[in-house]
Amino acid sequence: MDLKDLYQEIILDHGKNPRNLGKFDNYNKDAKGNNPLCGDNVHVYLRLNENKKVEDIAFEGHGCAISMASASIMTDMVRGKEEKEVKEIVTDFLGMIKEKDSLDTNILKEDEKTKLMSLSGVKQYPMRVKCATLSWHTLTSALDNSDQIIKTED
Amino acid sequence: MNIHDIKKEFPIFDDKIQNNDLVYLDSANSSQKPRIVVDRIYDFYTKEFSNVGRSVHYLAVAATNLYEQTRVSVQKYINAKDRDEIVFTKGATEAINLVANTFGQKYLSEGDEVLLTELEHHSNYVPWHFLRKAKNIKIEFAEINDDGEVTLEAIEKKITNKTKIISVSHLSNVTGAILPIKEIVQLAHSKNIPVLIDGCQGAPHLKLDMQDIDCDFYAISGHKMYGPTGIGVLYAKKKWLEDLPPYQGGGGMINEVKKEGITYGELPNKYEAGTMATAQVIAFNESIKFMEKIGIQNIEKHEKELLDYGLEKLRKNNSVNIIGNPKEKGGVISFTIEGVHPHDIATILDEDGVAIRAGHHCCQILHDKLNLPATARASFGVYNTKDDIDKLDEAINKCKKIFNL
Numbered sequence: 001m002d003l004k005d006l007y008q009e010i011i012l013d014h015g016k017n018p019r020n021l022g023k024f025d026n027y028n029k030d031a032k033g034n035n036p037l038c039g040d041n042v043h044v045y046l047r048l049n050e051n052k053k054v055e056d057i058a059f060e061g062h063g064c065a066i067s068m069a070s071a072s073i074m075t076d077m078v079r080g081k082e083e084k085e086v087k088e089i090v091t092d093f094l095g096m097i098k099e100k101d102s103l104d105t106n107i108l109k110e111d112e113k114t115k116l117m118s119l120s121g122v123k124q125y126p127m128r129v130k131c132a133t134l135s136w137h138t139l140t141s142a143l144d145n146s147d148q149i150i151k152t153e154d
Numbered sequence: 155m156n157i158h159d160i161k162k163e164f165p166i167f168d169d170k171i172q173n174n175d176l177v178y179l180d181s182a183n184s185s186q187k188p189r190i191v192v193d194r195i196y197d198f199y200t201k202e203f204s205n206v207g208r209s210v211h212y213l214a215v216a217a218t219n220l221y222e223q224t225r226v227s228v229q230k231y232i233n234a235k236d237r238d239e240i241v242f243t244k245g246a247t248e249a250i251n252l253v254a255n256t257f258g259q260k261y262l263s264e265g266d267e268v269l270l271t272e273l274e275h276h277s278n279y280v281p282w283h284f285l286r287k288a289k290n291i292k293i294e295f296a297e298i299n300d301d302g303e304v305t306l307e308a309i310e311k312k313i314t315n316k317t318k319i320i321s322v323s324h325l326s327n328v329t330g331a332i333l334p335i336k337e338i339v340q341l342a343h344s345k346n347i348p349v350l351i352d353g354c355q356g357a358p359h360l361k362l363d364m365q366d367i368d369c370d371f372y373a374i375s376g377h378k379m380y381g382p383t384g385i386g387v388l389y390a391k392k393k394w395l396e397d398l399p400p401y402q403g404g405g406g407m408i409n410e411v412k413k414e415g416i417t418y419g420e421l422p423n424k425y426e427a428g429t430m431a432t433a434q435v436i437a438f439n440e441s442i443k444f445m446e447k448i449g450i451q452n453i454e455k456h457e458k459e460l461l462d463y464g465l466e467k468l469r470k471n472n473s474v475n476i477i478g479n480p481k482e483k484g485g486v487i488s489f490t491i492e493g494v495h496p497h498d499i500a501t502i503l504d505e506d507g508v509a510i511r512a513g514h515h516c517c518q519i520l521h522d523k524l525n526l527p528a529t530a531r532a533s534f535g536v537y538n539t540k541d542d543i544d545k546l547d548e549a550i551n552k553c554k555k556i557f558n559l
Contacts, residue, residue, distance in 0.1 A: 003505050007498075007556050016493070016557075039514040039527040040497075062527050064495035065557075125501060 005121035006128075007065065010073075015065030020058045020075035027056070033138030033150035035130055040067050044075075044138045052083040057139075064131050070119055071135035077112055083143060090136050096120060097132055155447045157456045161537045163188045163444075174507025177542045182327045182355060182486050182533030183511050184377045188444050191381060194437040206432055207406055207423070221432060224439040225422070228387055231442050232362040232372070238421040239364075239395065241388040242435050246354045247277040249373035249388035250321070252425065253350050254281035256398040257319060264290040267316040269347075271296040271304045271333075272523050273326040276516040278352040278373075282321065292316070298523060302329030302478020306337045313345060320349045324356025324372075328517050328529065329478030330461075330486035332360070339369050348394070354378055358535070359457055359484050361450045364389055380536070381441035382434035388425070395421050402427040453536055457485040460534045464543045471550055473559055477529050485534035488515070491550065494557045496530040502553040503530075508546055 027045035034041040040063030047055040057075045062068075074093075078086045085107045092105040093116060103113045122132045137150045161167045166186045167176055178186055198220075204213035206221045222237075229237045243249045262268070268282045272295045285291050294317070296308045309320065320342050325332050335351050342349045348370035356362065357372075358379045364372060371394065376385035400407055400418050404427035409417040418424050445453065464487050468474045477488040491499055496512035503510055512530045514521040521527060532546055 003502060003556065006501065012557060015498075037513060039518065039521065041527075064497035066498070068495075128497070128501060131497065 008118045010118045011069040014069035014072040018068045018072035029142045031138050031142035033134050042135050044142045066131040070132045157452050165189050177508040177545045179510045179532040181535030185380050185535045190440045191437050194440045195433050198433045198436050220436045224435050227439050227442045232364050234364045241422050241425040243386040245386035246373040246375035249386050251281045252401045253371050258285040262291050266318045267292045269294045269317050269320045271322050272298045301480050303331040303480040306334050324351050324353045325484040327355050328488050330483040331480035332482035376438050379441050381438040384431040385434040385438050404428040457534050461485045463540050467547050488529040488531040496528040499530045503549040506549045508549045
């Protein structure tokens with residue numbers, strides 16, 4: 001294990017200055033997630049247009065550098081993508097965080113994949129995987145219009 | 155037994171953990187186990203095992219005697235009047251649930267109030283919440299002050315003629331505040347209100363005298379007292395144990411069982427249904443002996459020295475913010491670092507073998523009040539040294555460096 005793998009510069013940067021933090025007015029989908037273990041929570045807001053494209057996305061919440069960076073990078077990455085593309089990215093990301101060594105989707109460009117792979121260090125820290133995945137599960141819940149609050153314990 | 159040389163009594167410190175010497179600062183969560191406790195479990199299972207209180211063969215009688223010896227040790231250790239006032243449970247959580255359930259059944263009805271504090275661990279809130287749902291009772295919270303203490307006045311302010319029981323921590327697992335429990339009991343009793351003390355953090359660190367404190371109930375966690383997991387103690391005045399209904403039904407807690415009716419066993423069996431954590435109870439006797447050998451006064455003195463040293467050290471460390479400043483405080487330092495989330499602190503400290511806890515420490519009400527989603531917490535046990543605190547301080551500095559602070 002090496003802390004440098006976990007706390008890469010990009011994570012520290014996004015963790016400290018999360019992009020897309022806040023709420024915007026005309027969202028039409030949202031969901032909440034929380035991590036009962038540490039009290040972290042996130043609220044994802046997004047606007048899907050008539051073509052099912054993510055027109056805008058933002059999040060509110062607080063948490064560790066990993067969870068903030070993950071939500072920040074995620075929101076950057078899915079803006080402008082179609083719903084089914086978003087879902088493919090989410091599945092690919094969750095697979096990578098849990099077991100796969102790489103991202104397989106063709107939707108993301110190489111530099112985007114590199115950015116996302118910066119979160120792969122959490123694999124070595126099983127207790128911290130939930131920090132990285134919370135916002136992604138919450139995004140899925142928002143897209144599915146689920147009323148259920150996402151809990152990482154499930 | 156010299157407290158300054160005690161680490162060697164704990165096998166966990168013999169080997170490196172992830173290539174580091176272990177700096178264990180998570181004793182408020184659970185303490186490490188001395189060799190004699192671990193060995194006792196092994197010996198019991200390999201040489202002496204039998205279930206207790208049932209069969210009459212040699213091993214059963216011997217095991218029953220050992221099991222009951224722990225009861226007497228606990229009774230003496232906490233200076234309870236009667237050995238029947240010691241009930242074994244699976245932990246302090248079960249002890250509190252037992253009281254909430256049985257006292258609630260018999261004495262609480264709609265509109266009645268239970269008085270807790272904002273410091274309480276979830277285990278001293280959730281069981282009462284069940285009653286709020288089932289019986290429509292009300293739960294009141296005595297407030298903490300700016301120093302993270304709950305004063306006698308804060309308790310008094312929330313007592314009404316509807317208050318039926320007061321249930322408070324002895325020692326906060328977050329701010330370390332030691333509550334004036336004797337005074338709280340006196341005040342409550344002057345109004346005929348019984349008091350339960352959640353002694354999870356009190357019992358491992360403070361001298362206990364049930365007859366002096368005069369509380370009605372006191373919940374103890376075994377695994378925080380250098381004992382095995384799966385064992386706790388409910389101390390309750392005999393009059394309550396005789397008066398309240400049984401908690402769980404099953405073997406061992408009955409007197410006579412007929413198709414048309416059942417009578418319950420005598421104390422303390424009435425509250426010990428089913429096969430208990432026999433090996434753990436028997437090994438818990440070694441934990442008590444271990445603490446007695448060091449001497450609780452020495453434990454208190456040692457942990458106070460560590461606390462003073464730790465507070466001084468961390469106060470000097472820029473950007474470390476210590477949570478609470480109680481006048482009477484146990485060996486717990488909760489803190490935050492400006493710009494670093496507690497979970498990141500814990501992960502980075504762990505890299506150097508410094509084991510702390512991060513999160514809300516099962517005290518969400520308190521963290522909401524403090525307006526902090528999480529804190530980092532270093533908590534002490536008999537085996538800690540000033541060197542451990544120096545390593546904590548160094549690891550915090552490393553953490554600041556990683557986050558460019």
